Amino acid sequence: xxxxxxxxxxxxxxxxxxxxxxxxxxxxxxxxxxxxxxxxxxxxxxxxxxxxxxxxxxxxxxxxxxxxxxxxxxxxxxxxxxxxxxxxxxxxxxxxxxxxxxxxxxxxxxxxxxxxxxxxxxxxxxxxxxxxxxxxxxxxxxxxxxxxxxxxxxxxxxxxxxxxxxxxxxxxxxxxxxxxxxxxxxxxxxxxxxxxxxxxxxxxxxxxxxxxxxxxxxxxxxxxxxxxxxxxxxxxxxxxxxxxxxxxxxxxxxxxxxxxxxxxxx
Numbered sequence: 239x240x241x242x243x244x245x246x247x248x249x250x251x252x253x254x255x256x257x258x259x260x261x262x263x264x265x266x267x268x269x270x271x272x273x274x275x276x277x278x279x280x281x282x283x284x285x286x287x288x289x290x291x292x293x294x295x296x297x298x299x300x301x302x303x304x305x306x307x308x309x310x311x312x313x314x315x316x317x318x319x320x321x322x323x324x325x326x327x328x329x330x331x332x333x334x335x336x337x338x339x340x341x342x343x344x345x346x347x348x349x350x351x352x353x354x355x356x357x358x359x360x361x362x363x364x365x366x367x368x369x370x371x372x373x374x375x376x377x378x379x380x381x382x383x384x385x386x387x388x389x390x391x392x393x394x395x396x397x398x399x400x401x402x403x404x405x406x407x408x409x410x411x412x413x414x415x416x417x418x419x420x421x422x423x424x425x426x427x428x429x430x431x432x433x434x435x436x437x438x439x440x441x442x443x444x445x446x447x448x449x450x451x452x453x454x455x456x457x458x459x460x461x462x463x464x465x466x467x468x469x470x471x472x473x474x475x476x477x478x479x480x481x482x483x484x485x486x487x488x489x490x491x492x493x494x495x496x497x498x499x500x501x502x503x504x
Contacts, residue, residue, distance in 0.1 A: 249364055250303045256357035257297055263350050264293040267331065270346060274338070285334050285485065292327035295320045296354075299361060314368055318474065321361055326480045328354055333482035380470070381442045389439045391447075391462065393472035395495065400462040400472040403439065405432055418451075420461040421473040422490050422503040427454060444468055461502040464494040471495075478502065 267289050271282055299320035302313050328350060335343040382390040388404035402419040408426035411417075415426035416435065431454055438446040444463055452459040462470050476492035490503040 246364065246367055249360070249367075250300075253300050253303075253357065253360045253364075256353060256360055257300055259353045260293055260296055260350075260357060263346070263353055264289050267335070267346055267350070270342060276338070285331075288327055288331055288334070288485075292324050292331055295324035295327065296357060299324065303364065314365055317361065318365065321358065322473070325354070325358070329480055330482045330485055330487075334485040337484055379442070380444060381439050383440070386436075389436065391444070391470045393462075393475055394467075394469040395475040396472060398472045398474075400470050401460065403432075403435060405429065418455065421471075421476065421478055421492075422461045425455065444470065456504070458500075458502055458504055461490075461492070464492070464496075464498050464500075466498040467494055467496055469494070476502070 268286050271277065271285055271289070274282070277285070299317045302317035302320065332347050332350070335347050380391070380394075382392060384390055384404075387406070388402070390399050390403075391401035392398065393400045400421055402417070404417050405414055406417050407413075408415055408417045408424065411426050413429075415429050416432045418425050418427060431450075435447070435450055438450055444460075445465065445468060448460040448463045448465060462472065462476060464471060464476070471492070471494055476494055478490055478492045480490050481488045489501050491499060492502040493499040
């Protein structure tokens with residue numbers, strides 16, 4: 239192992255300091271929730287479960303990096319996945335704590351946000367160090383035709399598959415449908431819409447696909463698409479963030495690398 243890898247391993251190992259702080263915050267929030275008389279036992283248990291999931295997903299993100307001799311791309315991607323889940327749980331926890339609007343809850347929110355930001359930055363320092371040494375292939379096409387029955391839309395930054403349209407079966411489908419899988423969710427649509435959509439895809443008209451989805455799917459349109467850039471972005475490069483209201487999912491916002499922000503799921 240060379241000196242450069244030794245330094246990277248040291249950076250990874252030092253993330254444990256932030257995770258220890260997050261564990262302390264986890265315990266403080268759980269203690270606070272147990273103290274609150276306003277909560278019924280069912281709600282209290284659900285919220286405590288969210289706090290634990292926040293911590294465990296952050297710890298799992300670290301575990302994906304720590305055991306490896308040579309850090310591989312798949313470890314980085316898996317680590318990112320756990321970290322994004324942790325960020326969403328933190329957003330949910332903050333929305334729950336804000337309900338009480340007192341000094342204690344405000345201090346817990348500030349402490350959790352600041353420490354997780356430090357932890358997030360430490361992870362991304364490692365991610366960038368590894369990814370900068372790897373060649374990232376950009377897509378040669380805006381739309382990839384897999385077959386007559388399936389099309390993919392790759393991220394314009396990293397080439398990772400961001401959107402799929404195909405004729406097939408969704409999770410609960412009993413008959414064939416036009417299946418859409420985006421960066422926020424998956425949905426089955428009427429199969430009779432497929433011919434029209436596939437014609438638009440053949441023309442590589444991303445705005446046309448976005449408008450099609452606005453008409454037949456939701457007002458937000460194609461979740462991975464930035465209309466101002468006329469480009470597709472994956473979850474990471476659209477910096478997608480879930481938002482919660484009183485602990486319940488509200489919506490997801492995306493902000494592209496050029497700073498264009500919009501609601502991508504409601």
